[in-house]
Amino acid sequence: xxxxxxxxxxxxxxxxxxxxxxxxxxxxxxxxxxGVGNFHRAHQAVYLDDLFNAGRDRDWALxxxxxxxxxxxxxxxxxxxxxxxxxxxxEPGANHARVTGAMVDFVPIGEDGxxxxxxxxxxxxxxxxxxxxxxxxxxxxxTGVFNPEHPxxxxxxxxxxxxxxxxxxxxxxxxxxxxxxxxxxxIMSCDNIPHxxxxxxxxxxxLADLIDPSLAAYVREQVAFPNSMxxxxxxxxxxxxxxxxxxxxxxxxxxxxxxEPFRQWVLEDHFPSGRPSxxxxxxTFTPHVAAFELMKLRILNGGHAAIAYPAxxxxxxxxxxxxxxxxxxxxLDKLEMEEIIPCVPPVPGVDLQDYYRLIARRFSxxxxxxxxxxxxxxxxxxxxxxxxxxxRDRLRDGADVTGLALVSALWCRYCAxxxxxxxxxxxxxxxxxxxxxxxxxxxxxxxxxLSLTDIxxxxxxxxxxxxxxxxxxxRLWREGTRATxxxxxxxxx
Numbered sequence: 001x002x003x004x005x006x007x008x009x010x011x012x013x014x015x016x017x018x019x020x021x022x023x024x025x026x027x028x029x030x031x032x033x034x035g036v037g038n039f040h041r042a043h044q045a046v047y048l049d050d051l052f053n054a055g056r057d058r059d060w061a062l063x064x065x066x067x068x069x070x071x072x073x074x075x076x077x078x079x080x081x082x083x084x085x086x087x088x089x090x091e092p093g094a095n096h097a098r099v100t101g102a103m104v105d106f107v108p109i110g111e112d113g114x115x116x117x118x119x120x121x122x123x124x125x126x127x128x129x130x131x132x133x134x135x136x137x138x139x140x141x142x143t144g145v146f147n148p149e150h151p152x153x154x155x156x157x158x159x160x161x162x163x164x165x166x167x168x169x170x171x172x173x174x175x176x177x178x179x180x181x182x183x184x185x186x187i188m189s190c191d192n193i194p195h196x197x198x199x200x201x202x203x204x205x206x207l208a209d210l211i212d213p214s215l216a217a218y219v220r221e222q223v224a225f226p227n228s229m230x231x232x233x234x235x236x237x238x239x240x241x242x243x244x245x246x247x248x249x250x251x252x253x254x255x256x257x258x259x260e261p262f263r264q265w266v267l268e269d270h271f272p273s274g275r276p277s278x279x280x281x282x283x284t285f286t287p288h289v290a291a292f293e294l295m296k297l298r299i300l301n302g303g304h305a306a307i308a309y310p311a312x313x314x315x316x317x318x319x320x321x322x323x324x325x326x327x328x329x330x331x332l333d334k335l336e337m338e339e340i341i342p343c344v345p346p347v348p349g350v351d352l353q354d355y356y357r358l359i360a361r362r363f364s365x366x367x368x369x370x371x372x373x374x375x376x377x378x379x380x381x382x383x384x385x386x387x388x389x390x391x392r393d394r395l396r397d398g399a400d401v402t403g404l405a406l407v408s409a410l411w412c413r414y415c416a417x418x419x420x421x422x423x424x425x426x427x428x429x430x431x432x433x434x435x436x437x438x439x440x441x442x443x444x445x446x447x448x449x450l451s452l453t454d455i456x457x458x459x460x461x462x463x464x465x466x467x468x469x470x471x472x473x474x475r476l477w478r479e480g481t482r483a484t485x486x487x488x489x490x491x492x493x
Contacts, residue, residue, distance in 0.1 A: 002250045005081040010099065014250055017086075018098035021053040024082070027061035027104050030276070032119060032185075034166050035131040036064040036074050036106065041085045042234040042259040044129060044190060048102035050281040060276035063125070064106035065116045067166055072109040077254035079106065086245060086253040089261045090367035096261075097249045112162035113169035120173035120185065126273040128173075129188040130200065132166050134381040135430060137191070137199050138206075141384040141455045146199075146206040157210040167203045174204070174223060175215055186224040186271050192301055193385060194293060197227035197268065226268040229293040231300065233362060234259040235370040260368050262358075266292040291347045298344050299336060299352070300359050301386040306332050307363070308375035309410035313420050313481045319370040323363050327485045332360070334489060335403040343393040377428035379411050380435060380455055387411075388459060395462055405468030406488055412449045412469075413476045415439035420480045443477050446470040 003009045010019050031048075033040060045062060052058050064075065064083070078085070083103040089096045107115045119125065130136075138150040147153070156168030163169045174184055187204065189196035201220070208216035235241075237255055245256045267278070269285040279285055286292070310331065311322035322328045341352050363370075391404045416439040417427050427436055434452075441448035446469060450460040459465050475484045 002246045002252050005084055005086060005099065005251055005253045007082040007084065010084075013099065016097070017249055017251065018096070020049065020099065020101035022055075022058065022101070024101060024104060026058050027052065027101075028059040028124065029063045029104055029122075030060035030124060030274075031127040031129055032063045032065055032107070032116070032125050033129045033131070034065045034067065034116070034169070035133070035136070036066060036071065036078075036103075037131055038237060038257045038259075039230075039232065039234045040129075040131045040190070041100070041103075042087055042257045043230055043232050043263060043265065044131075045085065045100050045102045046087060046098075046263070047265060047278055047281050047283060048276065049098075049100040051276055051278065052102060054280060056280060057276040059124070060127075062103040063119060064103055065119070066107075066109050067111075067113045067116065067164065067169060069109070069111070074255065075106045075109055078103070081254060086249075086251050086256040088241075088245065088249075088256060088258045090258055090365065090369075091261045092365060092367050095248065095367065097245070097251070111164060113164065113172070114162070116169050117173045117176065121176060121180070121182075123177075123182050125185060126183075127186045127188055127271070127275065128170060129190055130166060131190050133378070134191060134193055134385055135378060136166060137193060137203055138165065138167065139193075139199065141380060141457075143457060144194075144384065146202040148206055148210060153207055153210070156207060160211060165207075167200075167207050171204055171207055171211075171215070171219070174219060178215075178218060178222075183273050184223045186226065186273055186275070188226055188228065188267075190228055190230045192230070192297060194297060194389070195227055195290060196293075197225040197270075201225035224270045224272050226270040227289040227293065228268065229264070229266040229289055229296050231264040231296055232259055232262065233365075233368055233370055235368060236374055240369070258369070260362055260365055262362055286348070288348055291345060292350075295344055295347045295350065295352065295355060297386055298340050298390055299356055301382070302340055302390060303332055303336060303356075303359055303363070304375045305379070305382060305386050305411070306335050306407050308372055309379075309407070309414040310481050310485060311372045312376050312414050312425075313410065313476075315419050315421060315423065316372055318366075319372060319375065320364050320366040320368070322372060323360070327482055327489070330489050331403075331485050335407070339394060339399075339401065339403045340390050342399075343390055343397070373428065376414060378430065379415070380429050380431040383408065383411055384455055384457075388456065391459060391465060395459075395464060400468075401465055402468050402472075403488065405465055406472040406484070409469050409472035409476060410481070412439050412442055412446075412473055413481075415449075416443070420482075442473060446473050449473075
């Protein structure tokens with residue numbers, strides 16, 4: 001018989017399921033987290049759960065928060081189960097389940113963020129952490145810098161009492177704490193963005209620039225924004241995962257988390273108001289975060305983008321199935337070894353080719369069940385962060401970009417919304433309404449897509465990139481994905 005997840009039912013769960021070794025009453029909140037999704041609950045919340053189980057730092061529990069209507073669904077799912085989450089680590093042939101209890105509350109969701117601001121009046125909350133996705137940072141994709149003309153920023157600059165962006169909420173809370181003589185909290189980004197701490201800082205300070213230069217100066221001089229690198233493959237939760245949890249472990253969880261066994265967190269140690277002792281549970285504190293971050297964004301996230309679009313066009317649904325496809329796997333191997341890894345700077349203590357081999361094994365894990373549609377979503381935000389920087393670096397060095405341009409061409413072809421077999425699919429991207437018409441027009445004129453300068457920036461005018469992109473896209477439409485990959489791979493097949 002299955003058990004509904006709750007504090008009351010913890011003792012009734014199967015013995016094989018790991019449970020919190022502490023009482024909820026022993027925890028006090030020290031971190032407010034904006035953007036409670038699967039990744040956060042499989043990553044930061046797990047590290048804190050480990051720390052609390054070790055008897056350490058139980059004044060650093062989590063309070064969840066969100067500012068979008070979609071966050072309301074997560075709060076409604078977790079509230080009946082006392083904010084507990086079941087996390088299933090998908091080791092092939094040996095899945096392991098645990099219940100984490102690091103979250104002790106979840107701020108009520110409002111469209112104006114005032115409940116979060118009020119929660120942050122509590123001086124015990126010394127860190128605000130973020131997983132708001134790459135698209136939540138109000139960055140101009142073409143330049144990679146803060147965009148003061150982003151609609152959310154324009155709104156918050158004019159209506160700061162009712163902010164609708166995470167950074168508007170944070171700025172209001174910083175101002176209130178400053179005015180009340182309280183120390184500012186540290187803002188810890190956990191999103192896949194190069195120099196994510198610096199990017200978050202420019203978003204908060206950039207918004208303040210539009211409102212009050214003295215407040216902007218205070219943000220830049222007094223508020224800490226440590227950089228970080230985070231990593232764990234965490235698929236979306238569907239009926240499949242909920243049913244598997246009941247079948248394998250007898251637990252009814254409204255929103256369980258399934259993830260790979262591997263996890264990594266690299267942090268800059270810049271927390272003036274204190275931090276939990278996360279180094280005790282495997283977090284790496286280093287001044288070299290940027291090196292780890294660049295490695296991960298280029299090799300792992302770039303690798304995800306590289307396989308997502310050809311696999312999607314070929315009608316492949318699961319990531320591990322894509323890795324079994326000889327053409328897709330060989331394409332990834334060649335691209336990584338010849339064009340991506342050569343422009344990744346050295347990382348202390350890491351062999352980059354060994355790191356890639358680890359990534360390939362992780363992508364191939366059949367139990368994770370990660371999907372190609374998840375990897376392919378939000379390409380207009382991900383291409384400028386994961387693929388195009390490598391392209392720029394190689395062009396700067398006079399190196400060829402045939403493979404990287406092919407990735408961009410595959411994305412363009414994918415944005416047309418049709419598989420090679422002619423089956424239509426919905427493009428999951430906030431800019432889908434302009435991407436799809438541009439991609440269809442690019443079948444006859446590639447400049448229709450390359451003219452999206454907010455995405456491609458100066459690359460749209462680079463003759464080498466344009467030539468490689470146009471040739472790849474033409475072949476994709478003329479001969480299909482398999483023939484195009486075969487032509488690229490040549491003697492490697």
